[in-house]
Amino acid sequence: MENLKPSEIVKELDKYIIGQNKAKKSVAIALRNRWRRQQVPDDLRDEIAPKNIILIGPTGVGKTEIARRLSKLTDSPFNKVEASKFTEVGYVGRDVESMVRDLLELTVNAVKSKEQEDVKEKAMIIAEERMLDILLPKTNRQEVDNKNESGETGLEPVNAESTDLSATRNKLRDMLRKGKLDDRIIDLDVSERQMPVIEVFSNLGMEEMGVNFKDMLGGLMPKNTKKRKVKVSEAMEILTLDESQRLVDMDKVVKSAILKVEQSGIIFIDEIDKIVGKNGGSGPDVSREGVQRDLLPIVEGSTITTKYGPVKTDHILFIASGAFHAVKPSDLIPELQGRFPIRVELEALGQKEFVRILKEPKNALLIQYIAMLKTEGVNIVFEPEAIEEIARIAEEVNNHTENIGARRLHTIMECLLEDILFDAPDMPGKDVVIDANSVSSKLNDIKDNEDLSRYIL
Known part of the structure; x- marks a missing residue:
């Protein structure tokens, strides 16, 4: 972290995530603040609380990917949880404290694997x-010890055998x-x-x-x-x-894992908008506010009992996310709102962003498909017009049906390349060119038929 300035963190995130500069900037500052906290005098260090973040935006715009890449970048313990899986204590379901236990379990295994690699x-x-x-x-003859008269073990004489x-x-x-x-x-x-x-x-x-x-x-x-x-x-x-x-010394592993979780752990709470109860809560909504109340002490800072020992959550960084279509962040209970001081709205993705997502990231979709088909000896080339057409159709389908962001590109690419992926083993050494016409002829019929596009795209 000493060498990672916020601008460099953003630059690293840019390799995998297109756009969303405000969100990248916020998480980069939050991460750098952790390093700053470690440098301040001891009496002040424990007083500095992490600046937790709420990422607001529709699905598929990069919320989870930002948090995951952030943890990999700094080798921080990371755990992603779905807020909708938790229930208030007393109801059937998962207890919110389990998110900390799971994070510690993952970290113990990771530290143990590293220690095993070292030895x-x-x-x-x-x-x-x-x-x-x-x-x-x-x-x-070799296994029997020679003993002298006093009972002490003697040296075995060296012989030819x-x-x-x-x-x-x-x-x-x-x-x-x-x-x-x-x-x-x-x-x-x-x-x-x-x-x-x-x-x-x-x-x-x-x-x-x-x-x-x-x-x-x-x-x-x-x-x-x-x-x-x-x-x-x-x-x-x-x-x-x-x-x-x-x-491997397991006591040392556990001690190291607990310290790592307490000082640099990241918990990503997805779908936090799903635990916001609607007015007049009854039926399925009844325990939602209870989950928020159970979540509050963990985010504020408390000690969680685990099988490895107590873990303090005071300096774990919590990143929450949600679409917030039907509710607003201000509908969370006031105490929990206060524990997420940074709020960032992520932008919806359009055609321009889809074109960049297809081509630019290190793990770009086009790169993945080209590499997969190369294993069969098939060389596939995407013309620039074809990429523009794929992005245009993805944006159009998102506008007419459910907006699932960049995930729409996965469904469209699978549909577009279905026949090639099926026939690839029988066509080694063949060059395949994907142009705008082949994209249109393959996808337009499905896109125009609204019922089909809902199921297929």
């Missing part, structure tokens, strides 16, 4: 020794490293723990208990070992993974 070389050396023990078992074994072991080690033994089949003891499947509580009950039954019961269950016949190459992978898991 992989050491694990491979240990796994290699275990493999050599399997390929060249020690003799009984042990020298031969050492030479054979080194020869096998050399063959193993060169891959000459990869296809040899060996018997490997693989540990597996038998876990009974017991359903005692609902989702809500399990979360409220805050106890990890699987881990608790797993410790009581005996470990069973099962002999499997595997190739040496596969056995080396199994042994390396086993050793890397043993070398």
